Amino acid sequence: MVKDQEFLKKKAAYCLDLANKLGATDSSVVVKNSVSETVNFRNKKLDESNRSDDLGISITTYIGKKKSSISSSNLLNENLNILIEKCIETTKNTPEDEFNSLPDRDLLAKEVKDLDLYDDTHIGNDRKIDYLKKLEDAASNDKKIVNTDSSFTQNKSNFVLANSDGFCDGHKTSSFTASVVTVAKDEKSMERDYEYSSKCFFKDLDDADKLGKLAAKQTIRKLSPKKIGSEKIAIIFDKRIAKGILSTFASAISSSAISRGTSFLKDKVNQKIFSDKINILDKPDMRKGLGSRNFDMEGVKTDTLKLVDQGILKHYLIDTYNGKKLNLKSNGRCGGTSNLYFENGNISFKDLLNSNSKSLYITETIGHGSNIVTGDYSVGATGFLVENGEFKYPINEITIAGNFKDMFQNIILANDLESKYATNSPTMLVEGMVVAGK
Amino acid sequence: MKNFFEKSDLSRSEAENIVSDTLNKCDDGELYLENTKSETILLDDNKIKNSSYNSDLGFGFRAISGEIVAYSHSNEISKNSLKESSENLKSTLKSVKGTYNHEIPKSNKKYYDNINPIEQKALIEKINILNDVNNYLRSKSDKVKQVTANFLGEQKSVEIIRSGGETLSDVRPLIRFNVSVMLEKNGRKETGVYGVGGRQSYDNYLKGDNWKNVCDEALRIASVNLESKPAPAGEMKVVLGPGWPAILIHEAVGHGLEGDFNRKKTSAFHNLMGQKVASEGVTIIDDGTIDNRRGSLTIDDEGTPTEKTVLIENGILKNFMQDRLNARLMKTRSTGSGRRENYRHIVLPRMRNTMMLSGNHTQEEMIKSVDKGIFAVSFGGGQVDITSGKFVFNCTEAYEIVNGKIGSPIKGATLIGDGPSILKEVSMVGNDMMMDPGIGTCGKAGQGVPVGVAQPSILINKMTVGGTKL
Numbered sequence: 064m065v066k067d068q069e070f071l072k073k074k075a076a077y078c079l080d081l082a083n084k085l086g087a088t089d090s091s092v093v094v095k096n097s098v099s100e101t102v103n104f105r106n107k108k109l110d111e112s113n114r115s116d117d118l119g120i121s122i123t124t125y126i127g128k129k130k131s132s133i134s135s136s137n138l139l140n141e142n143l144n145i146l147i148e149k150c151i152e153t154t155k156n157t158p159e160d161e162f163n164s165l166p167d168r169d170l171l172a173k174e175v176k177d178l179d180l181y182d183d184t185h186i187g188n189d190r191k192i193d194y195l196k197k198l199e200d201a202a203s204n205d206k207k208i209v210n211t212d213s214s215f216t217q218n219k220s221n222f223v224l225a226n227s228d229g230f231c232d233g234h235k236t237s238s239f240t241a242s243v244v245t246v247a248k249d250e251k252s253m254e255r256d257y258e259y260s261s262k263c264f265f266k267d268l269d270d271a272d273k274l275g276k277l278a279a280k281q282t283i284r285k286l287s288p289k290k291i292g293s294e295k296i297a298i299i300f301d302k303r304i305a306k307g308i309l310s311t312f313a314s315a316i317s318s319s320a321i322s323r324g325t326s327f328l329k330d331k332v333n334q335k336i337f338s339d340k341i342n343i344l345d346k347p348d349m350r351k352g353l354g355s356r357n358f359d360m361e362g363v364k365t366d367t368l369k370l371v372d373q374g375i376l377k378h379y380l381i382d383t384y385n386g387k388k389l390n391l392k393s394n395g396r397c398g399g400t401s402n403l404y405f406e407n408g409n410i411s412f413k414d415l416l417n418s419n420s421k422s423l424y425i426t427e428t429i430g431h432g433s434n435i436v437t438g439d440y441s442v443g444a445t446g447f448l449v450e451n452g453e454f455k456y457p458i459n460e461i462t463i464a465g466n467f468k469d470m471f472q473n474i475i476l477a478n479d480l481e482s483k484y485a486t487n488s489p490t491m492l493v494e495g496m497v498v499a500g501k
Numbered sequence: 502m503k504n505f506f507e508k509s510d511l512s513r514s515e516a517e518n519i520v521s522d523t524l525n526k527c528d529d530g531e532l533y534l535e536n537t538k539s540e541t542i543l544l545d546d547n548k549i550k551n552s553s554y555n556s557d558l559g560f561g562f563r564a565i566s567g568e569i570v571a572y573s574h575s576n577e578i579s580k581n582s583l584k585e586s587s588e589n590l591k592s593t594l595k596s597v598k599g600t601y602n603h604e605i606p607k608s609n610k611k612y613y614d615n616i617n618p619i620e621q622k623a624l625i626e627k628i629n630i631l632n633d634v635n636n637y638l639r640s641k642s643d644k645v646k647q648v649t650a651n652f653l654g655e656q657k658s659v660e661i662i663r664s665g666g667e668t669l670s671d672v673r674p675l676i677r678f679n680v681s682v683m684l685e686k687n688g689r690k691e692t693g694v695y696g697v698g699g700r701q702s703y704d705n706y707l708k709g710d711n712w713k714n715v716c717d718e719a720l721r722i723a724s725v726n727l728e729s730k731p732a733p734a735g736e737m738k739v740v741l742g743p744g745w746p747a748i749l750i751h752e753a754v755g756h757g758l759e760g761d762f763n764r765k766k767t768s769a770f771h772n773l774m775g776q777k778v779a780s781e782g783v784t785i786i787d788d789g790t791i792d793n794r795r796g797s798l799t800i801d802d803e804g805t806p807t808e809k810t811v812l813i814e815n816g817i818l819k820n821f822m823q824d825r826l827n828a829r830l831m832k833t834r835s836t837g838s839g840r841r842e843n844y845r846h847i848v849l850p851r852m853r854n855t856m857m858l859s860g861n862h863t864q865e866e867m868i869k870s871v872d873k874g875i876f877a878v879s880f881g882g883g884q885v886d887i888t889s890g891k892f893v894f895n896c897t898e899a900y901e902i903v904n905g906k907i908g909s910p911i912k913g914a915t916l917i918g919d920g921p922s923i924l925k926e927v928s929m930v931g932n933d934m935m936m937d938p939g940i941g942t943c944g945k946a947g948q949g950v951p952v953g954v955a956q957p958s959i960l961i962n963k964m965t966v967g968g969t970k971l
Contacts, residue, residue: 105568105765112593114573114586115845132553136576141508142556149554156624157552188593210767246767246888253769255888288889293735293971323546323647325683325690429884430893432915432967436683436690441732441967443884443893443917460891462915462967464734497969499734499917 065235066096066118071223072231074120074138078147079227082124085151087227089125089165091361094138095222102188103214104195107203110212112188124150128159162387165361170393171230172358172365179350181219181235182264191215194241194271201275202245207283209253210246213275215239217265230362238353239265243274247282254457256282256426260483263351281426284447288457291448291500297422298463298496299415299449302479304425305405305488309343311467313400313486315435316370316378318385327438327468328376335374337471340408343371345380347401354401354485365395370403404487408476415477415492417452423498424449425463438467444498458500465496503658503672505534505560511580517666523564523587524664528599529825530564530590532662533802534578535844539655540619544631546647552624561844564590565826566597572847601664602829608806612790612797613700615672617656621702627652630712638682638716644727645720646690647683652676654703661804669804674700675795675951677940678707680719684727693723694897698939701793706939722879722898725910732914732968733901738874739916739964740867740902744935745880747956750785751855751943752883752892753920754778758812758820759945760827760838760850762887769890769921770818778818779924782860785813787822789837789853795939796854796953800837803848807837812855813924824850842948852943854953860930864958867929869905875966876900876907877916890920893967915967923961931958 071094082090096118103111120143121134131154133146186194199211216239223233240261247254258278260269300308312328320326328336337343347365349355358364361383368378381389382397410418425446432442441464448455470493477490506513516532524530536558543551561574562583571593573586634650653676660670677698684691695718697706741749754770762768770778779785789798789807798807803825811819823831824839827850840851868876876899883894893915901908934957943952 109569109593111570111572111847112589113571113847114589116575116577116582117845118576132551133555134553135556135558137556137558138576139508146554146556153552153554153624156628158549158628160548160550210765212765253767253888255767255886295971324685325647325692327690427886429886429891430895430915430917431882431884432893432895432913434692434913436692437912439913441895441913441915441969443891443915443967445886445889445891459889460917460919460965462734462893462917462965464732464914464967464969466969497734497971499965499967501736501965 065098065219065221068221068223068233071096071221071233075223075225075231077140078120078122078143079225081144081147082122082151083227085148086126087124087151088127089227090123091165091226092120092122093222093224094120095220097218097220099216099218100188101214101216102191102195104199105212106210107196107199109192122147122150124154125163126154128161128163129154129157130160130163131157162384164383165226165228166363166383166393168228170363172232172362175232175357176348178348178355178357180263180355182237184265186217186239186265198241198243198271198275201272202243202279205279205283207247207249207286208245208279209248211243213243215241224362226362232358237263239268241268241271241274243278245278245282247286249286251287254282254285256285261353263353267351285445285457288459290460291458291498293499293501295495296498297419297492297494299422299424300491300493301424301426302488302490304428305491306484306486308491309403309405309488310486311433311435313380313403316376316380317399318379318381318389320435321379322385322388325436327435331376332379334376336376337371337374337474339374341371341374341474342369342406344369344406345400345403349402352402354403356401359395360398363393363395363397365401368394400486402485404480405476405489407478407480407489410477412477412479412490413452415475415490416449418492420451422449423458424454440465440467440470461498461500463496463498469495503536505578505660509578511578511583515580516583517662519583519587520662521664521666523590524601526598527564527566527594527601528829529602531803533561533844534660535559535657537655537657537843538617538619541651541653542627542631543651544635545649547635549628549631557843559844562586562590563847564594566594566599568830569594569597570826570847574845603665605663605667605804606806610806611799613674613793616674616702618654618674618676618702619656622704630707634680634712634716637713638720641720644684644686645682646685649681651679652703659802669800671799676703676706678715680715682719682723684723686727689727691723691726693719693721693726695719695722696938696940699793699795700797725898729910729912731970732911733966733970734968736963736965738871739961740871740874740876741959741961742878743931743933743956743958745937745954746877747855747857747937747954748880748883748894750857750956751852751954752885752894753918753923754785755852755855756885756887757890757920758822760821760823760831763821764827764831768887773818776818777816778921779813779816780927781816782930783813783816783924783927784858785856786811786858787852787855791854794854794936794953795941795951796852798853801839802841803835803839805835805837805839807853810836822850822852824848840950842950846948849945849948851945851950852952854955856955857957859932859934859957861932862929864931864933867931867958867960868902868907870960871902872904874902875911876902885920891917892920893917911968917965917967926962927959928962929960933957
């Protein structure tokens with residue numbers, strides 16, 4: 064059982080009190096507990112069971128404008144005494160930073176809505192096993208599938224965030240996650256693909272049969288890939304890759320990258336960085352949302368932000384420290400975005416495939432090829448050649464490259480947005496990128 | 502040495518009894534206890550941004566029967582908590598039976614000292630060095646617009662209790678010092694990053710003015726990139742410099758030679774044992790026994806002493822890297838490659854220090870032989886798709902080669918290749934083998950572990966360079 068709010072609040076209060084007694088002028092503390100149970104299957108047999116019970120505490124103490132922090136997994140008071148004492152000692156020896164402070168009191172979340180983020184349902188290992196059996200049966204139907212790996216995780220977490228200005232709040236969250244990796248083989252090649260579903264509520268989780276079939280289909284169609292020549296070509300990003308491009312955008316507008324001057328989007332607020340059909344929202348108060356929350360990691364209330372309105376950048380993602388440096392108020396984005404998404408475009412997936420006589424449909428990228436300082440993008444890719452709206456054959460061992468500044472201006476979105484992750488995008492077309500192959 | 506039972510209601514002998522009772526009918530397993538003390542001190546944007554200390558304590562209890570692994574971990578080292586874990590393991594493995602394998606090799610060798618690097622250098626001294634780094638770099642050029650530098654230090658104590666009460670332990674120091682500098686010229690920004698580290702005290706890496714060498718190298722890379730032009734796109738010859746570029750070896754063949762992927766037959770190498778997988782003259786080893794290196798271990802996380810494992814000898818595939826589970830199922834022995842990020846994770850076969858040994862060519866010869874290609878000197882990270890064998894890595898310092906001469910620097914680009922065939926494309930192996938500076942972290946199944954790499958300069962006949970210039 065995950066620890067209750069009362070236990071976490073008591074620990075938090077103990078730490079704040081002790082920090083204050085030892086000379087901290089301000090302090091904040093996060094106490095959390097997370098219990099997860101996972102079952103892994105491989106080739107229709109039980110492979111692994113894993114139970115984890117994680118406790119954690121992290122404390123930040125301030126003496127004037129000096130700051131330091133400690134964290135530990137050992138919540139016994141005698142251990143906390145030693146650590147908080149050490150933290151105060153370190154704080155004294157750390158140089159001042161004029162921007163260090165707790166968040167402004169008037170920005171702290173006051174009204175906390177129930178966002179429906181906790182499902183009390185307990186899925187025991189036997190039910191997990193039933194789900195995975197069904198999933199792997201569906202996934203291994205075709206003879207070309209030679210290996211299946213799947214897992215089911217139930218996670219229940221609880222946390223409390225408290226600070227010496229009187230903020231003290233937290234709540235339980237749950238998640239149920241099923242995933243499957245399939246390997247397909249033919250004479251020429253061996254390929255791997257996956258499918259995945261994660262929800263706050265068990266009853267919303269995708270059907271096992273559906274997940275298995277989808278993974279198998281996506282893997283088999285990758286068999287016997289070809290390599291193509293190097294050329295300039297239109298790229299269509301599958302939703303699961305397009306969301307990564309949206310995440311890169313989010314890191315480039317984080318106030319820390321902006322205040323440090325290490326982002327290609329510095330000083331771009333109120334400028335047009337996408338085409339005028341593009342709108343980007345970050346909406347924290349979605350019920351059952353995977354990224355939903357009432358306040359950020361500092362306790363600052365979070366409102367919905369239209370980050371990009373008709374192609375124009377409207378906001379950075381601001382926390383207290385970097386906000387003070389930039390002379391801006393925190394907008395509750397310490398720790399990043401909540402439920403981030405592109406609004407739907409106005410053409411169908413089919414029309415998007417048809418919009419060029421020849422394009423590449425990308426289903427997977429590998430490598431860490433996004434540079435937010437320069438905006439340069441270059442990654443390894445796997446996908447399909449699309450001609451006149453039809454998937455022709457699988458492609459691999461190529462790279463795709465461009466610069467986000469140009470790519471953003473050229474994004475065209477389909478109208479097929481769904482809520483699968485915390486960050487979501489419709490299928491995305493970007494013209495004018497370079498493919499390197501043969 | 503950490504006494505894990507000092508402040509617990511659980512005594513060592515009680516713990517041993519629970520372990521023996523739980524693992525009695527299993528094939529293998531252990532109780533793994535871990536205490537990690539770590540610190541981060543970060544200078545960024547002219548200020549000390551972060552000084553933090555972490556103390557992490559916990560256990561992971563593992564029972565294995567046949568191919569099934571049951572695992573349970575907790576932060577509380579107590580009678581209740583261990584019993585709860587034991588019940589959890591027993592319930593998963595209730596219907597299976599095995600014979601516990603008590604055999605575990607022993608060694609008296611140690612590859613690092615029992616020290617706590619955090620305590621060996623006062624906080625104020627570390628802060629002073631970071632401030633010196635900042636001032637030094639900013640005084641070198643007015644193009645310097647951002648400096649980030651940090652110290653990471655840790656001491657990890659582990660103890661492994663096996664069925665029957667056999668106990669193995671290790672204390673592992675680890676430090677890392679990193680510098681990142683951003684330059685700006687005519688509105689263009691570029692970054693250079695460099696770092697050093699290993700299993701010794703901070704002073705071993707900072708003595709004299711060695712921190713200045715780290716700064717100079719980061720600054721040099723950033724300056725080169727400031728003058729870089731778009732990278733070419735397409736297949737061409739690639740000369741790799743010595744040292745850190747060996748992450749090519751790590752990604753292209755290292756992961757594919759880990760025991761688990763081969764037992765499960767999901768690696769592109771699973772049916773190639775004894776066959777020629779690389780050009781003649783290519784020998785690759787994975788070595789956990791080099792003194793004080795980042796990837797070295799006295800014992801692995803199952804208690805097996807590490808060793809020098811020959812993976813590819815003169816082009817022929819000789820061995821996979823094994824932990825106890827995969828070794829047993831593949832009827833071979835553990836190579837001391839069983840590792841985990843911490844007590845929260847199960848053991849997997851992992852790399853330690855992966856190295857390609859020297860040949861007899863010079864780097865000069867290689868460059869002279871190339872009409873059109875690139876010379877790659879430094880890299881960011883890499884990644885591999887084990888199943889298809891395709892791997893990538895990102896250049897952070899590279900130059901074009903035109904008619905046998907090094908030309909202009911080129912912008913960061915991703916290189917992509919095919920793991921099982923790339924080593925057959927190696928046409929020259931250099932005589933200049935070098936270890937990396939001690940900065941690598943390898944990710945697998947969500948677990949990061951410190952690793953090392955090494956190689957001489959090599960010439961690859963054909964690789965795809967992911968630039969933008971057609």
